[in-house]
Amino acid sequence: MVSFFATLRGIPLIFKYLLTCIVGMTPIIEIRGAIPLGVAMGLDYWSAYICSFIGNIIPIFFIVKYIRPLFDFFGRWKIFKKIIDWASDKATRKIKENPKLQTAVSFALFIFVAIPLPTTGAWVGSLVANFLDLPLKKAFPPLALGVAVAGFIVLFATGAVVAAF
Secondary structure (H helix, E strand, C coil), X not given: CHHHHHHHHCCCHHHHHHHHHHHHHCCCCHXXXXXXXXXXXXXXXXXXXXXXXXXXXXXXXXXXXXXXXXXXXXXXXXXXXXXXXXXXXXXXXXXXXXXXXXXHHHHHHHXXXXXXXXXXXXXXXXXXXHHCCCCHHHHHHHHHHHHHHXXXXXXXXXXHHHHHC
């Protein structure tokens, strides 16, 4: 295990930044795995945070803006159409019926993404925003802010673990 981290520390600085950013883009791992990886490779905490944050917010734009055509494509098959229609109709109907829910959606997205647990990151939050038919202008700020808060939580947790050892 020590040789693995020694190998990570030995790669050129630009590749450390890129790898941290790319890991931040990956579903499930996202910023929760990218910050500890960046620190393990020898990046300072803030560089690891910034690279992870940038990597994690890049997919938000594409998911919120362009995932609907993919849903439409898969909707050509009966089994996928049923699932997509059920989830989309259920989500949008409840929100359109209740004005209080309309104002709470942004805050709920922020809270959902800000909790640094698996499946509560920017990818799933962006999919939820798409299912709720939120335009990018309304979906991006709470999602990006949630990523920032989750990143700070992971950053401080990483610092605590490093300080403990």
